[in-house]
Amino acid sequence: MNAVLDTIFEHRSIRKFTEQPINAEQLDTIIAAGIAASSSSLLQVNSVIRITDPIKRKALATLAGNQPYVESAAEFLVFCIDFQRHIQMNDKVKPEFTELTLIGAVDAGIMAQNCLLAAESMGLGGVYIGGLRNSAQQVDELLELPKYTAVLFGMCLGHPAQDPQRKPRLSPQVIMHENSYQPLDINKVVEYDQTMMDYYASRSSNQKQSTWSEQITTKLSGESRPHMLGYLNGKGLAAK
């Protein structure tokens, strides 16, 4: 093990923060870490909106489905797909999607994970906020995003005021396949369901009785933000 692996394996999402701010040098390092990540064909198709306005923070906390840590975290960053930059530079640029939207989403994940690990390596903690997509259009308007730029997710960062347990994950035998796709070994999911039952029953706060299978069935049975296609279409970022 080394310090990088320690940081990676110690990850827990942090949703409670002290009032201590993140200093300017730390923030610069976090952003620089994101920018240092790989970028598909060096296109650099992401922008990050740092939200310092307390009124916007409060609005975003509500729009994300009432997640108060969006308001209370020391920093809140919004990661966007951004092809507006390229189009401003040259009117020959004619983005074609779905491919470019995929690049924007993958590269945002790569970039954001560098930001989160950089923060965690400095003793900070954070959590991804996909809930911004609950109200993508309203978030978009609040941040005055132009055409060809779209909101993907947010990230709360700050000094941790909680010490949650690490959440168990599916086994590598489920996630990794060799040479071709291998059918699911349902026994591995049964084992994992038991592990998650034990985890939820024993964790220090927010105890519940539920398996992973039950949770994902609930999550994936209803509608999952069906407005997202219309939103991306409206931004010029879908289905061409």
Next chain:
Amino acid sequence: MNAVLDTIFEHRSIRKFTEQPINAEQLDTIIAAGIAASSSSLLQVNSVIRITDPIKRKALATLAGNQPYVESAAEFLVFCIDFQRHIQMNDKVKPEFTELTLIGAVDAGIMAQNCLLAAESMGLGGVYIGGLRNSAQQVDELLELPKYTAVLFGMCLGHPAQDPQRKPRLSPQVIMHENSYQPLDINKVVEYDQTMMDYYASRSSNQKQSTWSEQITTKLSGESRPHMLGYLNGKGLAAK
């Protein structure tokens, strides 16, 4: 600075590898690092296909647009969106896209970046291979991906046999905005174009004369894998 930041800021894509294999413990650590990353709503919607079959490696190197390091790297991993797993578990699961495909793409980026940093922290190097999407359907068939599972990108990993310079990036003043989207400061791009000209002219191999603006204009003027929408539709992963 700390060891995590050092690893993040020392990143260069590595495309030449020695013949030394990655040992089983290292590979297990790399995969475990990916699995330890954040997962949207703990859905865990990604699979990784490890390619050990030399015939498949050779075919993938060609399908990726003739990238020989896909064949020669010690390890080649293919990152996929995978909702097949969830659908197998419960027929009540009815994935809705575009949202879930976005989750799959963002989470694949987050997971893969943990894998790459874990590898880099152990003295290994690697490179993302978006070129697999050049021939998404053929790659899909080669890996026998079922419905609701789609190829996103690959990753070569191995012991570096080259020591390239770090590629300059756009300035943080271009990437980061505060509270609302800020128009592009074209002077920053002019500066960056000069920096990239100098970088390309001075680097040890593959010297060329080109600015970033010229490159991205070329990249974004033609068609960008227009088959991707049809591919995702065919997998049940688009436009609903």
